[in-house]
Amino acid sequence: MNQTIDEFSLISNFFKELTGQQDVAVGIGDDAAIINTTKDHQIAVATDTLVASVHFPEDATAEQIATRALCVNLSDMAAMGAIPKWFTLSLCMPKEWVSSEWLQGFSQGLARVADQYNVSLIGGDTTAGPLTISITVLGENPIGQSLCRDGAKPDDIIYVSGTLGDGAAALHQLLNSTLKKNDRLIERFYQPQPQIDLGIGLRAYASACIDISDGLIADLGHLCKASGVTALINSQLLPIHPDIKQAHSGQSRSWALTGGDDYQLCFTVPLNQQADFEYWADSNNFDVNAIGNMIPLDHNQDYLKIDNQKVSITAGGYSHFR
Amino acid sequence: MNQTIDEFSLISNFFKELTGQQDVAVGIGDDAAIINTTKDHQIAVATDTLVASVHFPEDATAEQIATRALCVNLSDMAAMGAIPKWFTLSLCMPKEWVSSEWLQGFSQGLARVADQYNVSLIGGDTTAGPLTISITVLGENPIGQSLCRDGAKPDDIIYVSGTLGDGAAALHQLLNSTLKKNDRLIERFYQPQPQIDLGIGLRAYASACIDISDGLIADLGHLCKASGVTALINSQLLPIHPDIKQAHSGQSRSWALTGGDDYQLCFTVPLNQQADFEYWADSNNFDVNAIGNMIPLDHNQDYLKIDNQKVSITAGGYSHFR
Numbered sequence: 001m002n003q004t005i006d007e008f009s010l011i012s013n014f015f016k017e018l019t020g021q022q023d024v025a026v027g028i029g030d031d032a033a034i035i036n037t038t039k040d041h042q043i044a045v046a047t048d049t050l051v052a053s054v055h056f057p058e059d060a061t062a063e064q065i066a067t068r069a070l071c072v073n074l075s076d077m078a079a080m081g082a083i084p085k086w087f088t089l090s091l092c093m094p095k096e097w098v099s100s101e102w103l104q105g106f107s108q109g110l111a112r113v114a115d116q117y118n119v120s121l122i123g124g125d126t127t128a129g130p131l132t133i134s135i136t137v138l139g140e141n142p143i144g145q146s147l148c149r150d151g152a153k154p155d156d157i158i159y160v161s162g163t164l165g166d167g168a169a170a171l172h173q174l175l176n177s178t179l180k181k182n183d184r185l186i187e188r189f190y191q192p193q194p195q196i197d198l199g200i201g202l203r204a205y206a207s208a209c210i211d212i213s214d215g216l217i218a219d220l221g222h223l224c225k226a227s228g229v230t231a232l233i234n235s236q237l238l239p240i241h242p243d244i245k246q247a248h249s250g251q252s253r254s255w256a257l258t259g260g261d262d263y264q265l266c267f268t269v270p271l272n273q274q275a276d277f278e279y280w281a282d283s284n285n286f287d288v289n290a291i292g293n294m295i296p297l298d299h300n301q302d303y304l305k306i307d308n309q310k311v312s313i314t315a316g317g318y319s320h321f322r
Numbered sequence: 323m324n325q326t327i328d329e330f331s332l333i334s335n336f337f338k339e340l341t342g343q344q345d346v347a348v349g350i351g352d353d354a355a356i357i358n359t360t361k362d363h364q365i366a367v368a369t370d371t372l373v374a375s376v377h378f379p380e381d382a383t384a385e386q387i388a389t390r391a392l393c394v395n396l397s398d399m400a401a402m403g404a405i406p407k408w409f410t411l412s413l414c415m416p417k418e419w420v421s422s423e424w425l426q427g428f429s430q431g432l433a434r435v436a437d438q439y440n441v442s443l444i445g446g447d448t449t450a451g452p453l454t455i456s457i458t459v460l461g462e463n464p465i466g467q468s469l470c471r472d473g474a475k476p477d478d479i480i481y482v483s484g485t486l487g488d489g490a491a492a493l494h495q496l497l498n499s500t501l502k503k504n505d506r507l508i509e510r511f512y513q514p515q516p517q518i519d520l521g522i523g524l525r526a527y528a529s530a531c532i533d534i535s536d537g538l539i540a541d542l543g544h545l546c547k548a549s550g551v552t553a554l555i556n557s558q559l560l561p562i563h564p565d566i567k568q569a570h571s572g573q574s575r576s577w578a579l580t581g582g583d584d585y586q587l588c589f590t591v592p593l594n595q596q597a598d599f600e601y602w603a604d605s606n607n608f609d610v611n612a613i614g615n616m617i618p619l620d621h622n623q624d625y626l627k628i629d630n631q632k633v634s635i636t637a638g639g640y641s642h643f644r
Contacts, residue, residue: 127373138365
C-alpha cells in the first residue's frame with residue numbers, strides 16, 4: 001500500500017547535491033529533518049503545489065519544471081522579507097520515470113536554483129502517481145520584521161518591482177505554437193526571479209508586501225482587503241517591457257493588470273519614507289516603479305480603482321479554478 | 323494558468339477551525355506563515371504525500387483520508403521525539419469537489435486530529451487535479467534531544483510499541499470485500515495512533531528510533547544501516563494482536579514482519595537502561611515489547627537476522643514502488 005519510492009535510493013541519490021547542511025542538525029534520511037534556529041529569528045513557512053498541465057505546459061522539460069517549482073516558492077519568501085534557508089520536496093510522478101533521465105533533469109534544475117539562492121533540501125518523499133510537485137520552503141526573519149499584507153495605510157505609495165505582464169505574454173507564446181518565441185519571456189516563465197534581496201531590503205521601508213503570482217489586480221486586491229484600504233492605480237505608470245508593448249500592443253495592458261506568473265513584488269511605502277526608499281532602491285539598482293497610492297477604504301468597499309474606474313478584485317487574476 | 327483555488331475562500335472557509343494560533347505570528351492568508359520558536363528548541367520538519375488509490379482505497383471517505391494523512395505525518399514527529407505544533411496542507415483535488423460535501427468531511431477529519439494532537443494549520447494551497455494530499459508537519463525538540471536512526475549500539479535492546487501487522491491485516495480486509503471487517507483494525511488503518519507521548523518520553527532512554535510505516539524489516543533495516551549494527555530478532559517475541567492470530571493465523575507473522583501502515587515506534591535502549599526504561603514504560607502504561615537486541619555489524623553486512631536466519635532488509639516492506 002505504501003508505494004513510496006525509498007528515500008535512500010531516490011532522494012539521497014538524485015538530490016544529494018542539494019542538501020547543503022546550513023544549520024541542519026539532522027538532514028535527509030531520518031523521519032524528519034531537524035533545523036537549528038537562532039533565538040532572535042522567526043521561521044517563515046510557505047507551501048506551493050504545481051500540477052502537470054495545470055501549472056506548466058505538457059512539453060516542459062524536467063529542468064524547467066523543477067526550476068519553476070522552487071522559484072515560485074522562493075517568491076513567497078521574498079514577499080515576507082524572509083531569507084529562504086531550507087525546503088522539503090514531495091514529488092509524485094509516474095512510476096516509469098524513476099529510472100529515466102527525467103529525474104536527473106529535475107534534480108539538476110532544482111540544484112541550480114537551490115545553489116543560486118543558498119537553500120538546502122532537508123527532506124521529502126517520492127510517490128507513484130500523476131506528476132505533482134509540492135514544495136515547502138522555510139526561511140528566517142528577525143523577530144517582528146516580516147512583511148505582511150495587512151500593514152498598508154492611506155497615503156502610502158504603491159510600488160511594483162520589475163515589469164508586469166511578462167508571465168502572461170510568455171504563456172501566450174508557449175500555448176500558440178505558431179508564434180515566434182521571445183527568449184527573454186520564455187526564460188522569465190520557467191525561471192522567475194524571486195525578489196529575495198529586494199524583500200530583505202524592504203523590511204526597512206515597506207508597510208505591506210505581496211508577490212504577484214495571480215496578477216496585479218488579484219494580488220493587490222488581497223493586500224487592500226487585508227489592510228482595509230483602497231488602491232488608486234494610474235495605468236500609465238504600469239511598467240511593461242518594450243518587447244511586449246511592441247509585439248502585443250493590444251493585450252499588454254490587460255496582461256500587466258491580470259496576467260499571472262510574474263512573481264514580482266507589489267508593496268507599499270509610507271509617503272514620508274518615499275524619498276529615502278527611492279534613494280536606497282536606486283543606489284542598490286533595484287528596478288521599482290510607483291504605480292499609485294492608497295486612500296481610505298471607500299464606503300462601497302471598492303478596494304481598487306484603475307484610472308478612477310472601480311475594478312472587481314476577484315474578476316482579474318487567474319485564481320478561482322477557471 | 324495558475325488554477326489555484328483562492329486560499330481566502332477555501333483554506334480560510336473550510337479549515338478555519340484548524341488554525342489555532344499557538345506561537346503563530348502570521349497565520350493563513352499571507353504569502354507565508356511566521357512562527358515564533360523559543361531559543362532552546364530545534365525545529366523538526368517532516369513531509370508526506372498520500373495519493374488516491376495508492377495510499378488509500380478508492381472508497382475511503384474524505385474524513386478517513388484526512389485523518390490518515392495527518393496521523394501518518396504526526397508519526398514522523400513521534401519517531402523524532404518531537405512535539406508536533408504546526409502543519410501546512412497542499413490539497414490537490416478534482417475541480418468538481420470544491421463545492422461538495424467532500425471538502426467539508428475532509429476538513430472535519432483534519433480538525434479532529436489537529437485538535438487531538440494540538441497542532442495548528444498555518445498554511446497551504448489547493449489546486450485542481452488528481453486527488454493528492456501533501457502535508458508538512460513542524461515540531462519542536464529541546465536542542466540536542468531529537469531521536470535519530472543512527473544511534474543504536476551493540477547490546478542495545480530492540481523494542482516496538484503496540485502490536486504489529488494490524489495495518490496489513492486491515493488492508494487485507496479492505497481489499498477483499500467478501501471478508502468480515504474487524505472494527506478495531508479498520509479504525510487502526512484510518513486512524514493510526516501516532517506515538518507522540520511515547521516519543522517524547524523516549525528522549526530520556528532511547529539510543530535510536532524510527533516509526534514503522536513500511537514494515538518492521540524495512541524500517542528496522544533503515545535503523546540498523548544508519549547505526550552500523552546488526553539486529554537479532556526473536557520472532558516469538560513479536561507482539562501480534564490475538565484477533566489477527568486467530569483470524570489470519572497463516573499470515574500474521576509475515577504481516578508483523580513486512581506489513582506496512584502500523585505507525586508504531588521501533589527503538590533501541592542501552593542494556594544498562596533497560597530496567598529503568600521498563601519501569602518508566604510500565605508506570606506510564608506504555609505498551610512496549612522487547613523483540614531482540616543489537617550486535618556488532620557482521621562482516622557480511624547482514625543488518626537483520628530473524629531467529630538466526632539472515633534477512634534482506636530491502637526484500638520486506640512495501641517500499642520501492644511495487
